[in-house]
Amino acid sequence: MARPPGMGRKFKGGKPPRPPPDDLIGTSAQKLVTTTQGIWEITKREGSLVRRFTKDGVDEIKQSFPYVWRLFKLVLALNPRRTVLLVIGRLVMSILPSTRLRVQGAFIDLVQDAIDYGKLDRTRLLRLASLHMLIHVLEEAISTLLESSNAVIERRLGEKLDLELMRAHLKLDLVSLADPAVTQKFQDAERVCRSTGNGGFQQIMQVVDVFTSVTGILSQVTTLSGLVSRRLWPLVLISTLRPLLHAAGMLGGGVFGARITDPLYQRMSTVKSFATNPSLRQEIKVFGLSDWLVKEYEAASTALGVVSLRFQREEGMWSNIGNFVEAFTTPALYITTALQSQKFKISLGTLNLLQSTTEQIIRSTSKLLTRSENVVSNWKVVQSFFECCDMAPAVHAPSGGGKDYETAEAADGRKGMKIEARNVRFAYPGQPEVLHDVNFTIQPGEMIAVVGYNGAGKSTIVKLLTRLFDCTSGELLLNGTNIREYHPEDLRKRTAVLFQDFGKFVPMTIRENIAVGNIPAAMYGHQFTIEQAAKSAGAASFVEALPKKYGTNLTKSREGHFQPVSTHDTASGDLSGGEWQKLALARGIFMRASQSDLLILDEPTASLDPKAEFDLFAQLREVRRERSCTTIFISHRFNTVVNADRIMVVEEGRVVEFGSHRELMDGEGVGRYRELYELSAGAFLEQESSREKKRPSTAVSVSTEQE
Ligand SMILES: Nc1ncnc2c1ncn2[C@@H]1O[C@H](COP(=O)(O)OP(=O)(O)OP(=O)(O)O)[C@@H](O)[C@H]1O
Ligand SMILES: [Mg+2]
Incomplete structure (x- = not known):
């Protein structure tokens, strides 16, 4: 088992007994004995x-x-x-x-x-x-x-x-x-x-x-x-x-x-499944894998040799x-x-x-x-x-139902949620620590951009703020009170979030995919409708172009976009990456209908085109103008980051810089933001345009020469 399923080696037949399989239900492991018969592993x-x-x-x-x-x-x-x-x-x-x-x-x-x-x-x-x-x-x-x-x-x-x-x-x-x-x-x-x-x-x-x-x-x-x-x-x-x-x-x-x-037999099954797997079809064609797959199957089959796939039931001597x-x-x-x-x-x-x-x-x-x-x-x-x-959940409400949540107000009058992280450390269950000593304070109503390299811990901070996990040590304070003192359900009503790895509810309609953001609002009617949320997220135009509009059933399509899944429902299908992101955004915005105090958007524009991205930030400003709330958005796009009041730079599980674009560019901090900014496409374009500005003199001189 430990040996990788290498090609070209001889099948030896018998193997030493293996530990009892744990997927066999019905008895404790120590009472089972496992032996091998050909390619069969028999448990008695x-x-x-x-x-x-x-x-x-x-x-x-x-x-x-x-x-x-x-x-x-x-x-x-x-x-x-x-x-x-x-x-x-x-x-x-x-x-x-x-x-x-x-x-x-x-x-x-x-x-x-x-x-x-x-x-x-x-x-x-x-x-x-x-x-x-x-x-x-x-x-x-x-x-x-x-x-x-x-x-x-x-x-x-x-x-x-x-x-x-x-x-x-x-x-x-x-x-x-x-x-x-x-x-x-x-x-x-x-x-x-x-x-x-x-x-x-x-x-x-x-x-x-x-x-x-x-x-x-x-x-x-x-x-x-x-x-x-x-x-x-x-x-x-x-x-x-x-x-x-x-x-x-x-x-x-x-x-x-x-x-x-048997690894060789499993290799044969795997190769065969690749050949018929629709999600691998394009790679198989483009990478030209057909011959390789056939050869791999044949090699495994030759190495396995002629073995019986039927196993003999031993009924016993008696x-x-x-x-x-x-x-x-x-x-x-x-x-x-x-x-x-x-x-x-x-x-x-x-x-x-x-x-x-x-x-x-x-x-x-x-x-x-x-x-x-x-x-x-x-x-x-x-x-x-x-x-x-x-089973009782590990993240649970405090005894007595928890503290009542009240909206906080900053000195400048902006309202929202005040967030303070004090020496926060966190490790996913059974994994090494990913957040080490995180410290920051976000004022009510502030708009914060979070930047940092892949794997720095940005999304993990979101998971702690939404209380999907509790920090392993340190304190996370919301409006001055430890997050654990609130009822998780109460807190979730105050938070609207778009996850980076957002879920796709399929098969379900577009309407339902947005409504899940706030079921009570969808059920009992709210001023802020699903259509408005879709409009704010820039999803309305493509949804309304569909034959069944918001009633379109979204199904995971195997072949591409908008493949009919049945003859009765020709308006079913999958969406493009950007369209899905717009729907997820609409869901996040629809959550806001419950008047949440914290809006978190984890890479909301990753799949959006520049116009959709511009529109989103215009809408975000609109949403924030209607009712002030603390906003945190994570982004790798620096043209959006500069819109934030302050920018938090996360590196290897720590907040290494926190300040406005100007402050961080002017060298207040360790210079990490500036480094990231200069690496970004925006800075690249800026450099290009400054080069362009210098170029005319050369061009002129060339043309002068030509003259
Ligand atoms: N569910 C999980 N279980 C175990 N480890 C995880 C889990 N999610 C993330 N990690 C690990 O935690 C670290 C931080 O991940 P996180 O998703 O917070 O990074 P990020 O800063 O959001 O990166 P990106 O820019 O790629 O989105 C990574 O090393 C990652 O592998
Ligand atoms: Mg992330």
Whole structure:
């Protein structure tokens, strides 16, 4: 695994055992053993099923049962009547097969009597026929009823679990969700919402099935015990021999999971997926990768050699012996019965009953054993599900609901949010520190531009200001109060933000993509409409040119722009990078409709053309004139930066300069801003134009020479 999938090396076949796969759910890792069979990695449980079931099972039951009980209560609360009916129905269904076998046995005896002695007990015949039919009708009716109840409860439960997991996910903050353990737990929990496999409904039904298997077995044993007491035990032994050996095979082990992890095989799959991936199509054409991809596939395939992609299920020695013995058991049973007919005095009906019941018991018992083990190990996902639901966010509101937010006012009368960073340090979860000792003060109503090299930490400061993360040390004060003392929701209402890595809500309409910035304003109508926001962001012109305007459904297009996604909706498609940015801007401006005190724009003009950029700043001035607010915008374009009241220069996680364009150009500071400015296109043009100014004299002299 550690070796890169290099080409041209020989496939060696066997590999040393690997650590147990962690994506196999249902048991703790130390109980799995992994071996390799060809290109397959086979995982088995350690020890026999009986040992695992008795020893480890108890611990697992103790740990997970409270969660399963919680799930059962949830099912019961959703539809109590149907759930109870479902349980009763399954119980009745479990005892019907053995009853049917008894009736069948009695039937055969009756027919045998009629053949042997020419006598027929008509009343008994009628009773048995009615009973047989009744069992059949009952089975049919109950299974139809169970099917419809299953479908109703399963659907409602699926929706309920989906909703609970959605809530759990949405409740958590970015810090918690950045934790791989949390992500893994959510992935496990997701299985409970599915309708198959480990789905919540299946889990509960599996528990019910364990009980119904027990009742089924009990009814079969009752039948058999009657036969044993009639000294028929040698026959019972012969007929149970094969199923017993088969069960022994099952108890011995069995494959738990299998997967292909061979790097060469994976390389082949990767190369094949590249060839058919629409998002790589243009690169494949332009870089001329077709031949290379084919060669890579062939090289990996040659190196892998001829291996079977099918893996052999090992059923175990006992099972194989069982299959062999099967050829002898039926004749042995008949021969013994025939030879000892006077001793056993067994009728054909009883012989049939004996044979069928023993088969049924052994089948049910082995099913019960594996089912019980699977049930208990599958409970882990139920546990994960409820653990996810119970998880508390790391970024949370202070106890008591938090301090009330009040707009601040600067000495010059401008209003907005006052922001102070004091010795702020920050590291993304599990990562090295990216902000080291950040200090700055922004006055209410100020317009601040933030500049700095890529990776300096500018967007990270935005993430702290919007409280997506909390700083690891130091203090962030808003209007003199620590950011942690406000309710995060309250604070978010006061902040409008356009993220650099803004989200695209697809498939959704243009209207919805703007409305998500301020759902209450969109729902309850506000003075500031979606159309106005689009206009301010410069998005209105291209939106209104679309056939469905704001109702255009935005879908991730595979081929290009405005590809119809279906024949019914020809106005669906994707947008260009700049158009998306304008929509995101409109969303940010629409957030302002809630009268926020802080407007943050992280590289708002990165994809905008010069006219759109000019218009944006004109609109920004307009928005700020209507109602004063603190504005922070991050930009690499110095023609926009010069518009700011002050400029903050961030370098390697520190604020190295903070002042007006003039101050920083005049050398107040360490000269970093000036350096960046001079490197920028604006300064380049300035230099060019100053060169141009000097050039005419040369031109004149040349022309003079020509004259
Ligand atoms: N979610 C994250 N998890 C881990 N590290 C991150 C994450 N986001 C950013 N970083 C790292 O933090 C550092 C600062 O990133 P940040 O996005 O704040 O830079 P920036 O100044 O906005 O850069 P740019 O000009 O490219 O937008 C970088 O080294 C980056 O790799
Ligand atoms: Mg950034």
